[in-house]
Amino acid sequence: VNLGWAVDRMMAVATGQCCQVGSTLQRVHEEMVAEALRIEAEDREACSAIGAFGQDLVPEGANVLTHCNTGMLCTAGIGTALGVVIAAHRAGKRPHVWVDETRPVLQGARLTAWELGKLGIERTLIADVAAGSLMARKEVDLAIVGADRIAANGDVANKVGTYPLAVLARYHDVPFYVAAPVSTIDLSTPTGADIPIEERDPAEVTSPLGFDLAEPGTPAANPAFDVTPAELVTAIVTDRGVLRPPYGPALRGLSSTRGAA
């Protein structure tokens, strides 16, 4: 949703400029570059704000579980969920991160673990299935993830594996946080039930990065995302502040303040 929102902003600038008397292709180009740089600057600021609001939720020396990649490699700033960890680290809280490898595409193993290493933040990679026993052994103080889309009621679509993590967190009384900029809120989607789940290439399951894990031709299913119901989300950390349930009124209020959306 965040990506679509940015494309909409770019298209609005392009269309608006093209309609002006005396406009040139050169001028359209300049205005679009300027808008792209504004979006970049705003995203950097949004990440910093998410980090600042979110790090209040991270106790000193916390064991933080995260899923997928949500840091500097996928935003213009310090990130969303990982931005919160980075802000806590910069505040001297010495967090340790359990990094879900995030099958099937392995963003945790390939990106998040690497990124945290570069930043000097203590981290331990795990197979996604290990999260349950870590929680049972009380080795997880909080879980924090990003979002691809937040529906008007607070339901969250995110990388597959987010929802089971939220269920486990609830079962173990571990706080489960979602961190995302306001531009991820989609008020045109009433609930998570209205979010279509993309089914991706089964080869991501059977042969990740081209390496065969199963016999070629094995039937596989590969839902790219899942939906976490709002009732399992302890709080939503945005660039405008931390939201608590019930999310509906809070999201409507915040969303109306966002840029050109």
Add this chain to the structure above:
Amino acid sequence: VNLGWAVDRMMAVATGQCCQVGSTLQRVHEEMVAEALRIEAEDREACSAIGAFGQDLVPEGANVLTHCNTGMLCTAGIGTALGVVIAAHRAGKRPHVWVDETRPVLQGARLTAWELGKLGIERTLIADVAAGSLMARKEVDLAIVGADRIAANGDVANKVGTYPLAVLARYHDVPFYVAAPVSTIDLSTPTGADIPIEERDPAEVTSPLGFDLAEPGTPAANPAFDVTPAELVTAIVTDRGVLRPPYGPALRGLSSTRGAA
């Protein structure tokens, strides 16, 4: 536990034979081979009995979720959890199996999916993280897994990833079954809290089958097993019948009837 139990039986035969007047190495060898063949035959029968008892729990056309490998490749017979599926298939119930790939060692992707294909049983491989959204979409009718050890109170140690599956099954009101021969019951272990969890080579997480998924040197944790509390287990399918909670008295009764243990 099942493996240790079989080794104990073999050692008892060897020791007993060696102590007899006039015994020869040849005679010890013959008696041990005979005992091994008895264990094999008993295991084959135990699997068939588990299948026969368990298939009553499988509805016509059921979508069955399973974890790890529990079939003909790891028993002398049709298997434990997978034996139940095979028995249901042979009874004409046309089950469809969701096969957890079972990170980190991928027994589901490499063995179970292959084995079901050979048997002509419909199956779909999934990343372990997809189980939650399948349950949310009501595409799982039951989950069934094996066991490495069943404690005296019914707590179950099994491949890592079993416990989160049990939590998800409870959250979605999906029956969660454990299938294992009586020789897996360990009355000397009071509860799951008394079961040590083996921590295996982190390279299984970072570089499965020798293929690097994460930067070499990335710290990783790799618990091989997890413990599912008895309260999350709908029923335990054994070769002597289907046990329902409370498991303590039922397990004590059954265990006393097993072979040379």
